[in-house]
Amino acid sequence: MTDDTVDADSDLGFDPAVSDRDVPTAARAARASKAPSSSRGGGLRSKVSRKVSSVLVLIGALAAVGGGYSLLAPSSSADQTALSAADVETGRQLYESSCITCHGSNLQGVQGRGPSLIGVGSAATYFQVSTGRMPAAGQGATNNRKPAKFNEQQTQQIAAYVGSVGGGPQVPTGDLRGNPQNISDGGELFRLNCASCHNFAGKGAPLSAGKVAPSLNNATDLQLYTAMLSGPENMPVFSDNQITPDQKKAIIDYIQNLKASKDPGGAGLDRIGPVSEGLLIWTAGLGVLMVAILWIGRKS
Ligand code: HEC
Ligand code: HEC
Incomplete structure (x- = not known):
């Protein structure tokens, strides 16, 4: 019967969980009314139950993924918002090993090497360190973007430490x-x-x-x-x-x-195609006109 073939086509093992929501209510009703007919054949019934169980498996998997995500995601953002005193302390240690020579033991700066970072804020520090601009390569080097020396967590920790001295714009x-x-x-x-x-x-x-x-x-x-x-x-x-x-x-x-x-968008140089085409048609068209004019002129 036709219902069967439709089912066979859509029986990918995972279609109902996703598609059921998008299915118009009329179609859903049709599907529901199909259920009683399934009692006619045992094969069809087991097929339905197989389908149901695969839906359950899918829902279970989704829930597991969602659960796993919600376990991981908030904790990482919580780390970010609530950088602890321990993070600030780790940041201070990282600062002392990589930044102190140019920015001083109390962030006061070192003449001829680096400016004071007091009140510069965690935002500036995050930017400088995450884009690899800091630690600077050396005296007078231009500080362009380069591979970052610290990972995301360490960068946040250094930023938190600098931000803890004198305030300034925060990450x-x-x-x-x-x-x-x-x-x-x-x-x-x-x-x-x-x-x-x-x-x-x-x-x-x-x-x-x-x-x-x-x-x-x-x-x-x-x-x-x-x-x-x-x-x-x-x-x-x-x-x-x-x-x-x-x-x-x-x-x-x-x-x-x-x-x-x-x-x-904008005028890319490699996008002159249509222009030259138009130009070609235009000149060719003009040429045809010229020939026509000459021909008419000769006739008269
Ligand atoms: C070799 C010397 C040197 C080292 C090492 C160094 N810096 Fe710098 N830093 C500078 C200089 C010079 C400037 C100012 C010039 C510039 O902004 O490019 C600067 C600027 C900065 C600024 C911007 C200040 C502002 O007013 O916006 C921040 C933030 C900063 N450094 C953080 C750090 C951190 C954090 C470290 C360690 C991970 C570090 N620097 C290591 C020399 C250094
Ligand atoms: C007066 C010129 C100027 C204006 C206006 C300006 N920038 Fe910048 N921007 C710069 C310069 C110069 C740098 C490089 C700084 C450095 O290397 O320390 C930069 C760097 C950056 C970077 C770092 C890029 C990287 O990958 O390292 C970002 C992001 C950025 N700008 C975003 C913006 C945004 C967003 C705006 C507008 C709200 C803006 N800028 C307006 C001059 C400007």
Whole structure:
């Protein structure tokens, strides 16, 4: 019977759990009314029960994954929000082994080597260390992005230590993406505040005096946020008064979305195809007209 073949087609072992919700109620009702008919044949019934048990297995698996995730995810974000005194202490030790020579034993700075970090804040420190700019390679070296020396946790710990001395803008926690509906606001803010240096597609651009605004391609959400909060080198600081946290999130949404979509728009040089085609048609058309005019002229 037809019901059977339909079932056979869709019997992938896992279709009902996902599709049932999307199935229009009429179809669901139809499916429900199918159930009694299944009592007609034992084979069909066992098939239904097999299906039900595979659904149960799937639900169980989903629950396990979800449970595992919720066990892991909140704990890691909890670590981030509630960096403990022990984390600050570990951060201090890391600081003393990698930063002290240039920034001093009390973050007061070392003349000719590195500026004071008192009140610089955890956000600036997170940005500098996570993008590999710090620890600086040496005196007068330009501090471009390079592979980070510390892992995420250590970076947070160093940032927490620096942030514990004199305050300053803090590393934000939680989701740094705004509402996808804000992407166009983000684009507007990006063009207003960032594009002049980083290029309208975030590809980066040279600034005056040999400085460069780097590409934003490698920047994570948190790096984008902390860059805005701290304004490294020639970049201005965008405090929460100038660009609110929600606006910062909209900008991040926009930039990350721009990177995700392969075609950022604009006039790419490799996109002259349609133009040359149009040109060809235009000249060819003109040529035909010229011939026609000459022909008419000769006739008269
Ligand atoms: C070789 C010397 C050197 C070492 C080592 C070094 N720094 Fe720096 N750091 C500098 C210099 C010079 C600057 C200022 C120039 C610049 O921003 O590029 C700076 C700037 C910074 C800033 C930005 C300050 C601001 O006002 O925004 C932070 C934050 C920072 N360093 C943190 C660290 C941390 C954390 C470490 C260790 C993991 C470290 N630095 C290791 C030399 C150093
Ligand atoms: C006046 C020019 C200027 C403006 C405007 C500007 N930036 Fe920057 N930006 C820079 C420069 C210069 C650097 C490199 C700093 C350094 O290397 O220490 C930088 C670095 C960054 C980085 C680090 C990139 C990486 O991967 O290392 C991010 C992220 C960033 N900017 C985001 C933004 C955002 C978002 C805006 C707009 C809200 C913005 N910038 C506006 C000049 C600018």
